[in-house]
Amino acid sequence: MSTLTVGDRNIALDKDGFLVELQDWSREVAEALATRESIALTADHWEILELLRQFYQEYQLSPATRPLIKYTALKLGAEKGNSPHLNRLFNGTPAKLAAKLAGLPKPTNCI
Amino acid sequence: MAKSLLIISRQAPWSGPSAREALDIALAGGAFDLPLGMLFLDDGVFQLAAAQQPDAVQQKNLAANLQALPMFGVEELFACGHSLARRGLDNDALSLPVEVLDNAALTALIARFDQVVTL
Amino acid sequence: MTTLHVIAHSPFGDERLASCLRLLGPQDALLLCGDATYALQAGTEPFAALQAANLGERLFALAEDLQARALDSQLAKVVDYPAFVELTLHHDKVNSWL
The missing domain is CATH 1.10.10.370 (DsrC protein, C-terminal domain)
Structure with a gap:
């Protein structure tokens, strides 16, 4: 388990970096997840x-x-x-x- | 050439793990591009009933997952006409594009595949 | 291609045997083991269904399962485990009704 911080939200990730709660997803969360993978979303x-x-x-x-x-x-x-x-x-x-x-x-x- | 496999799914969708296991074999095999067929027999045809709402029994939506079979390359989908008729299911109102087969066609189907497993 | 169908569930209150007999091909064989051997109980519906299917030399039952259940086998050829293995090799494939 780890945590992704997006703005003032702390979002739980599983050991492989997938969202624990699927409804946590937003475009901002996707951007933050992509940054962790060194990808700039186009x-x-x-x-x-x-x-x-x-x-x-x-x-x-x-x-x-x-x-x-x-x-x-x-x-x-x-x-x-x-x-x-x-x-x-x-x-x-x-x-x-x-x-x-x-x-x-x-x-x-x-x- | 990989051996072809016919998966016969003959359990109702929400009673136990069998229907889910049969589908998982099909999806895994499809992901590896194996030549697969799937036949719904006996209570297995209840998996094809339209408008099921499995969230009412806290289950994942097997019917929605079944729709993914063609995307996973599993396009040979069949159902037993006798099983459908006995259970009052209308061949034209099923949730999957299956070919409905009579008994003689079922015999020929099983003969055509290299391997068969019934769950 | 020939298929050996293997059933292990009791035919009472279960559709495996009936469905299997419905789609069995003219070259296919059926082996009964475990509780499926109860189908050989004379005077019952499954017994009548087996008789009507008239499988002749293509119906088999596992010896020890018959013995354990005090069943005799007027209808099926009795096989032991080595003969069971032999049977699976004589057919192109085996369909186990799990």
């Missing part, structure tokens, strides 16, 4: 994070890498829904890291 990152939150809304689970790629390709087209693009944005572990920044639970079937 529009390219944000559209994937929003897509992930949509995925979770729809299926109530966090995607593994393949379904993340497939869903991204379906919603944003093949030039976004491919592993080089997603790996570049999220340090080579898109399913895990993007889920973390989007405030989702850790994907269980992650390779």
Whole structure:
């Protein structure tokens, strides 16, 4: 367990840095989580994070890498829904890291 | 070529861990790109009922999770017509795009896969 | 491809046996073990269902489970564990009804 401080809020993280309470998430929290991972969020990152939150809304689970790629390709087209693009944005572990920044639970079937 | 696996899920959604376990096998296998099929048989067809509200019994939404199967590459989805009819479920009002099979087609389905597991 | 179906649950108040008989192929076999051997209790519904299925040489039951339950086997071929293993090898796959 550790704590993330955003403004005057203290937010609990699990040992892998995922939110303990998913409703703690906000855009500011995402920014702070990204800073911990040395990532500066750009529009390219944000559209994937929003897509992930949509995925979770729809299926109530966090995607593994393949379904993340497939869903991204379906919603944003093949030039976004491919592993080089997603790996570049999220340090080579898109399913895990993007889920973390989007405030989702850790994907269980992650390779 | 990886061996194909048919997962037969035949327990109701909220009674115990079986339905969840069958789905977890399918999702894990799908994430690894294994050729998978899933068949809903007996009480397993109750997993396909529309508009379930599992939060009323403090459960995760298995029905929503099932929708993710095609995203995980599991697109061969089947249900037993006899089981659906016996349980008063309408083939056209199911929450997943399954192919409804009669008994002879079920026999052929099981024969077609390299491996079968029934949960 | 042939399938050996293996059932271990009692057929009374459980659908495994009925469903298995419904989707059993003409080359498939059925092995009863554990409480599933109660299906061989003469004069019962599951016994009648097995008779009607007319599996002949394709119905098996595990010897020790019959013995433990004081069941005899007019209908099924009795096998021990080595013969059970042999059976699994004679079929392309095994479907265990867990």
